[in-house]
Amino acid sequence: xxxxxxxxxxxxxxxxxxxxxxxxxxxxxxxxxxxxxxxxxxxxxxxxxxxxxxxxxxxxxxxxxxxxxxxxxxxxxxxxxxxxxxxxxxxxxxxxxxxxxxxxxxxxxxxxx
Amino acid sequence: xxxxxxxxxxxxxxxxxxxxxxxxxxxxxxxxxxxxxxxxxxxxxxxxxxxxxxxxxxxxxxxxxxxxxxxxxxxxxxxxxxxxxxxxxxxxxxxxxxxxxxxxxxxxxxxxx
Numbered sequence: 001x002x003x004x005x006x007x008x009x010x011x012x013x014x015x016x017x018x019x020x021x022x023x024x025x026x027x028x029x030x031x032x033x034x035x036x037x038x039x040x041x042x043x044x045x046x047x048x049x050x051x052x053x054x055x056x057x058x059x060x061x062x063x064x065x066x067x068x069x070x071x072x073x074x075x076x077x078x079x080x081x082x083x084x085x086x087x088x089x090x091x092x093x094x095x096x097x098x099x100x101x102x103x104x105x106x107x108x109x110x111x112x113x
Numbered sequence: 114x115x116x117x118x119x120x121x122x123x124x125x126x127x128x129x130x131x132x133x134x135x136x137x138x139x140x141x142x143x144x145x146x147x148x149x150x151x152x153x154x155x156x157x158x159x160x161x162x163x164x165x166x167x168x169x170x171x172x173x174x175x176x177x178x179x180x181x182x183x184x185x186x187x188x189x190x191x192x193x194x195x196x197x198x199x200x201x202x203x204x205x206x207x208x209x210x211x212x213x214x215x216x217x218x219x220x221x222x223x224x225x226x
Contacts, residue, residue: 004155009153031211032211033211033212033213035214035215037217042219043122043201043203043219043220043222044217044218044219044220045156045203045205045215045217046217047214047215047216050212050214052211052212091155091156095210095211095212096211097211098211099144099163099207099208099209099210099211099213100146100158100161101215102155102158103148103155103156104155105153105154105155106153106155
């Protein structure tokens with residue numbers, strides 16, 4: 001069984017500042033994938049970034065980076081230079097041994113002007 | 114152009130009256146998923162298809178059924194909706210693999226009155 005824990009129900013950040021959203025995971029599979037998704041109030045989940053369990057380097061996609069600490073089973077999302085449009089729910093997910101993503105409860109991010 | 118389309122966006126149904134939610138995809142992906150998402154909770158997988166193979170989660174109530182008549186379409190049938198079934202229902206697709214992201218529709222918000 002797989003599990004994702006997101007301990008921050010809500011986060012606030014000032015526009016143009018960086019913010020880190022926490023995610024820890026638990027899986028017994030040696031090969032797995034870690035994903036972050038953004039869900040605006042409109043409802044659609046949008047894929048942001050992926051990290052494979054065997055990847056040596058942290059993933060980056062534009063303003064998004066994933067701080068992957070395998071020994072600690074941690075996969076934190078870092079958003080640099082926050083924008084007002086970044087206000088949304090953010091979900092961490094893991095696929096381990098299968099293609100089925102298991103999601104965490106999410107973190108609500110609010111960006112203040 | 115939207116690649117995963119859910120209809121309707123909003124559905125109001127009466128207690129006990131059968132309802133069907135639909136999902137279509139233009140990505141030709143093997144896997145289609147149905148998730149139930151309630152406020153402040155992680156999306157919960159109800160079932161998924163890998164091609165024509167149907168996979169039901171052990172804790173999905175019998176009240177929920179699904180059909181996938183072809184690669185492009187998938188339906189969620191709720192035979193006798195209860196008040197506890199009010200939620201956002203998310204359809205997603207993927208190519209199937211631990212390193213492939215899921216693509217989501219905009220969701221259907223179901224209200225039971």
